[in-house]
Amino acid sequence: MPETRSGGGKIVAIVNQKGGVGKTTTAINLGAALADQGKRVAIIDLDPQGNASTGLGIEIDRRQLSTYDLLLENIPLAEVLQDCAIENLQVVPATSDLSSADIEMVSKGQRTTLLKSALRGSAIEGLDFVLIDCPPSLSLLTVNAMVAAHSVLVPLQSEFFALEGLSQLMLTIREVRASANPDLAIEGVVLTMYDGRNKLAQGVLADAKETLGELVFDTIIPRNVRVSEAPSFAQPVLYYDPASKGSLAYRALAHEFVARDQV
Numbered sequence: 001m002p003e004t005r006s007g008g009g010k011i012v013a014i015v016n017q018k019g020g021v022g023k024t025t026t027a028i029n030l031g032a033a034l035a036d037q038g039k040r041v042a043i044i045d046l047d048p049q050g051n052a053s054t055g056l057g058i059e060i061d062r063r064q065l066s067t068y069d070l071l072l073e074n075i076p077l078a079e080v081l082q083d084c085a086i087e088n089l090q091v092v093p094a095t096s097d098l099s100s101a102d103i104e105m106v107s108k109g110q111r112t113t114l115l116k117s118a119l120r121g122s123a124i125e126g127l128d129f130v131l132i133d134c135p136p137s138l139s140l141l142t143v144n145a146m147v148a149a150h151s152v153l154v155p156l157q158s159e160f161f162a163l164e165g166l167s168q169l170m171l172t173i174r175e176v177r178a179s180a181n182p183d184l185a186i187e188g189v190v191l192t193m194y195d196g197r198n199k200l201a202q203g204v205l206a207d208a209k210e211t212l213g214e215l216v217f218d219t220i221i222p223r224n225v226r227v228s229e230a231p232s233f234a235q236p237v238l239y240y241d242p243a244s245k246g247s248l249a250y251r252a253l254a255h256e257f258v259a260r261d262q263v
């Protein structure tokens, strides 16, 4: 365990500036699988679209306090965290007012460290993992996540152009390291929506391994219709269909994630 993690859990930003690559799905299902292992997990929904909140059954009328309040109203984490139907898993929900947060943050002195301040010290003491579901951009919200985090987890969709945005993402990680968070690690890259019969997907996997080596998780998340159905039932796939390939893959990812963490 890195020394920088005294007194609290590990904060992991789930980042990829492309939309639709599996960030939210990974936040929800990795979070649920870790919670199922008995880890105490919080998911911070940092995307104004609020898909992680919806996918975990936090309805709009239960979002009086949200990530916006955590970032811009100085409301403590303990007050914005909400229980969901899953034991050991809590959520800070997002509302659409988060979409103006970027602009509002610009006028603040400590604009890149707002989330870091909110998660500092005793705020995360009782938690093993804090997973931050980032919006599909490298905006100030995502930078806040990277500044607050111990590591970055990158879902990579197994399709053409998948690796294209990575150099920009790596550049942003280097900038964050140079300016505000020198210890920011890369947790790893997880291939999502993988169809092993598809030559293109096989090519993406091979390219990712060649370019990123050990950073690529051994666990690969297959394309699985049950994974895509689960959010409309406001459940992680682990609960919606525990025996599905998607569930098994996310459980395996959680095991690999914890095992790597202990090295």
Ligand code: ADP
Pocket: 018, 019, 020, 021, 022, 023, 024, 025, 026, 051, 136, 192, 193, 194, 221, 222, 223, 224, 225, 227, 228, 229, 231, 246
């Ligand atoms: P992001 O948060 O990066 O925008 P999402 O996690 O919302 O991406 O995923 C985009 C879409 O793909 C969603 O409709 C989601 O249900 C679907 N999806 C994600 N992972 C899988 C998977 N393994 N199999 C099938 N569909 C998936």
Ligand code: MG
Pocket: 023, 024, 025, 047, 051, 134
């Ligand atoms: Mg998302």
